[in-house]
Amino acid sequence: MPASRLLPSDEAVDLIALVRDLATNELGPLVARAEREEEFPREVFRLLGRTGLLGLPYPEEYGGGGLPYEVYLQVLEEIGSVWASVGVGVSVHALSCFGLATAGTDEQRRRWLPAMLGGELLGAYCLSEPHAGSDPAAMTTRARRDGDEYVITGAKAWTTHGGHADFYKVMARTGDGRNDISCFLVDADSDGLFADPPEQKMGLTGSATATMRFDDVRVPADRLLGAEGDGLKIALAGLDAGRLGIAAVATGLAQGALDHAIAYARSRETFGARIIDHQGLAFVLADMEAAVESARATMLHAARLKDQGLPYGREASVAKLVATDNAMRVTTDAVQVLGGYGYTRDFPVERYMREAKVMQIFEGTNQIQRLVIGRSLDRGDAGRLARVTD
Incomplete structure (x- = not known):
């Protein structure tokens, strides 16, 4: 349903x-x-x-x-x-x-x-590095100005669409300060840019994830977005929106798993009754429904704040945390509802369970989300009042 x-x-x-x-x-x-x-x-x-x-x-x-x-x-x-x-x-x-x-x-x-x-060009996002995942300010990839070009050298890990994208949004260091990071649009066919073999992942196997190598990649200066040093600000602002995107996909993933579990529970019979008629199983499905609905509510609350032009970073982290933790729980329960069949690839719930795990990791691990939320509460960012506008 x-x-x-x-x-x-x-x-x-x-x-x-x-x-x-x-x-x-x-x-x-x-x-x-x-x-x-x-x-x-x-x-x-x-x-x-x-x-x-x-x-x-x-x-x-x-x-x-x-x-x-x-x-x-x-x-x-x-x-x-x-x-x-x-x-x-x-x-x-x-x-x-x-x-x-x-x-x-x-x-x-x-x-x-x-x-x-319009979909003619597919994008990828290059922020994380092998040693700098949750701490982007620790990146070492550099962009050196050379006349009317920048020369980018380094490596970016965990790049979704790596090797398949038509352009890469790249964060690279342009100075020696911790926050001296700039943002560039890099064409996929640039000389010196290449992808490592894709990662062999637990889930999301239809999505290519690869480390991108920048070997003195020359980028025209007009590909700089914003001013030099604006890159980290651009990256962090984008991550708030990106976290809502992952919260949405995780909520959808959980909904899909729940739908399959309900369909199976309606059709499977034990002891002369459908398994959904057994209270123990019905309570599991009820908890799954509650988890999906609560994830959706937190996601939409953050989205409505964003649509009103209000601060929503804390709420985006809450949505990402709640939606992805709930997706892991819901997909695990979906496998349990299907029993032995849930552990086979004859049904998609085992795939949903494998896919849910990474939702707790990318766009900032859920431990990072808790850190963001805790710091926001300490600053007193909560408790705003605003009127909804048309």
């Missing part, structure tokens, strides 16, 4: 219905084989681009959908409920466009953003 939704407009209702149909009928038949064979679904992203789903939260003047995050995240949720690798990919692509959309000049946005939002 798909999620019930309260949406802000008739257009949003129609959009969610379209996405639900596309995910079920277009993506659903492709998932099992692509994940089994670790096949990157590039054509799926082109399809999503053609249907306008890659640029939903960005301005219409650049080819985006101009939609509020409240709606965009529920689109991600619907995709994630069927194919988490693609849901994560859409979120990462949006994050890859964030620096250009928010810190680029008007000329830079006109030049590059329409092709990105």
Whole structure:
């Protein structure tokens, strides 16, 4: 039973219905084989681009959908409920466009953003390094100015779409201070840029994750986003939005697992009754439903703050923490509901369980989210009052 939704407009209702149909009928038949064979679904992203789903939260003047995050995240949720690798990919692509959309000049946005939002160009985001994951200010990748170019040297780990993207949003050090980091758009076909073999992951096997190597990669100076030294600010602002994207995909993943568990519990009989009629099993499903609904509520609360232009960093961390921890619990319970069948690849719940684990790790581990939340509470950031505006 798909999620019930309260949406802000008739257009949003129609959009969610379209996405639900596309995910079920277009993506659903492709998932099992692509994940089994670790096949990157590039054509799926082109399809999503053609249907306008890659640029939903960005301005219409650049080819985006101009939609509020409240709606965009529920689109991600619907995709994630069927194919988490693609849901994560859409979120990462949006994050890859964030620096250009928010810190680029008007000329830079006109030049590059329409092709990105239209799906012609697929993006990747290069922030983490092998020794600097949760501490991006400790990065060592450098960008040295050389006339009208920058020369980038270093390595970026855990790059989603690594080796498949058409452009990379790259954070690199341009000075010796801890925060002297700048943001660049780098073409995938740049000389000296190459990907290591993809990581062999527990889940999200249809999503390529690789270390990107920058061996004196020359980047035109007009590919700098914002001013030198703005990179960490751009990165951290983008991560708040990215955390909401992961919260949405995790909520969708949990919803998908719950839907499969309910369908199985309705059809499977033991001791002369459907297993959903046994109170012990029904209580497990009830707890799963409560976990999914609470995750959705925290995610949408943060999204509505963002849509009103209010601070939402703490709430984004809460949403990411709650949604991903709940997804891990819900998918584990879904496997338990199916019993032995849940442990086989005949049913997708074992894949959902494997995919849920990484949701607790990327876009800042859940330990980092707790750190962010705790510091926010110490500063007294909570307790704002605001009126909802049209």
